[in-house]
Amino acid sequence: MTSSFKVIAETEPGGRRAQLHLPHQTVQTPVFMPVGTAGTVKAVPQDTLESLGAEIILGNTYHLYLRPGHETIHRLGGLHRFISWPHGLLTDSGGFQVFSLSGLRKVSDEGVRFRSHLDGSSHFFTPEHSMDVQIALGADIAMAFDECTEYPADRSRAEESLRLTMAWARRSLDHFRAHRSQVVWRDEFEGRTQSLFGIVQGGMYSDLRRECAARLVEMDFDGYAIGGLSVGEPRALTLEMIAEVLPLLPADKPRYVMGVGYPDEIEQYARLGVDMMDCVLPTRAARHGLLFTSEGRLNIKAKRYAEDQSAPDPACNCPVCRRYTRAYLRHLMQAGEPLSGTLNTIHNLAYYFAVMQRVRQSLNP
Ligand SMILES: [Zn+2]
Numbered sequence: 381m382t383s384s385f386k387v388i389a390e391t392e393p394g395g396r397r398a399q400l401h402l403p404h405q406t407v408q409t410p411v412f413m414p415v416g417t418a419g420t421v422k423a424v425p426q427d428t429l430e431s432l433g434a435e436i437i438l439g440n441t442y443h444l445y446l447r448p449g450h451e452t453i454h455r456l457g458g459l460h461r462f463i464s465w466p467h468g469l470l471t472d473s474g475g476f477q478v479f480s481l482s483g484l485r486k487v488s489d490e491g492v493r494f495r496s497h498l499d500g501s502s503h504f505f506t507p508e509h510s511m512d513v514q515i516a517l518g519a520d521i522a523m524a525f526d527e528c529t530e531y532p533a534d535r536s537r538a539e540e541s542l543r544l545t546m547a548w549a550r551r552s553l554d555h556f557r558a559h560r561s562q563v564v565w566r567d568e569f570e571g572r573t574q575s576l577f578g579i580v581q582g583g584m585y586s587d588l589r590r591e592c593a594a595r596l597v598e599m600d601f602d603g604y605a606i607g608g609l610s611v612g613e614p615r616a617l618t619l620e621m622i623a624e625v626l627p628l629l630p631a632d633k634p635r636y637v638m639g640v641g642y643p644d645e646i647e648q649y650a651r652l653g654v655d656m657m658d659c660v661l662p663t664r665a666a667r668h669g670l671l672f673t674s675e676g677r678l679n680i681k682a683k684r685y686a687e688d689q690s691a692p693d694p695a696c697n698c699p700v701c702r703r704y705t706r707a708y709l710r711h712l713m714q715a716g717e718p719l720s721g722t723l724n725t726i727h728n729l730a731y732y733f734a735v736m737q738r739v740r741q742s743l744n745p
Contacts, residue, residue, distance in 0.1 A: 436468025442477030458518030538583030698730030
């Protein structure tokens with residue numbers, strides 16, 4: 381037994397309200413998952429994430445593998461215990477980070493050789509190694525090792541990438557099934573263990589996406605992600621790929637779109653039947669002074685807010701909007717105060733959570 385997924389209500393055109401029962405947390409879906417790259421959602425303490433209602437966050441395998449190292453984290457009781465987060469956790473496979481961060485990488489059928497962005501040291505990731513690292517980290521959900529197709533990519537490149545992703549999905553699944561009972565917290569949860577999700581790739585070619593989805597479904601993963609989106613393509617194409625793939629995925633398993641998006645996008649995709657989404661956008665934008673509000677995007681650095689005593693978002697009920705003014709948030713940013721990133725991020729996450737809360741309410745039976 382790994383996770384279970386229970387659909388509570390469904391609407392046209394495919395939107396659904398559900399509960400994802402993970403060993404550490406029951407997650408209400410559709411859900412937005414903040415990205416906790418190196419074992420922290422940047423600038424926000426775990427108790428604050430809890431008070432904002434976060435039920436599941438991400439950890440990045442590539443970063444945690446390089447520093448402090450998966451073996452260290454395993455010895456310290458796994459990622460939940462190490463970062464003191466007793467709720468839902470998902471780790472990515474490391475594939476996307478290798479794709480996006482590593483200037484020097486060499487892909488072969490066996491795996492990917494890459495250089496650390498920290499010290500230039502050479503590392504080799506295979507599907508089996510990615511599974512070992514993710515089992516050592518011990519998140520509730522692990523992801524199959526895939527090869528993310530860049531945009532734009534011509535058809536032969538997308539086909540080659542898909543071939544690798546399919547072969548690696550099979551190897552990921554076989555290795556994961558053979559070893560997932562080794563997760564450090566298994567005995568605390570009556571033998572329940574980690575789940576593994578497969579990742580649909582195929583670039584921006586509908587037929588390749590469909591083929592990939594069909595073959596992954598045959599392999600019978602615990603859930604399915606749509607990857608390789610939000611890599612620079614126009615938004616209409618992102619939507620087209622999601623709409624193409626969603627109906628092919630099993631209705632009784634969670635569906636996860638990786639790396640999206642703006643508040644209106646996550647709402648749109650959730651209403652189409654996407655259960656899970658993650659993105660660095662709300663946290664990264666916050667640290668650069670961009671706030672998402674009910675009045676649109678607000679650049680808190682702008683001079684016109686220097687003496688603005690209104691709340692960052694008057695319609696928002698988050699702890700930042702209840703207490704502080706735009707003038708103060710602007711000042712913190714101008715002065716380079718660390719509190720700036722913290723307060724901006726708390727608001728943006730609260731805003732994203734409120735969007736999803738509204739969607740869930742509208743999907744309730
Ligand atoms: Zn707020």
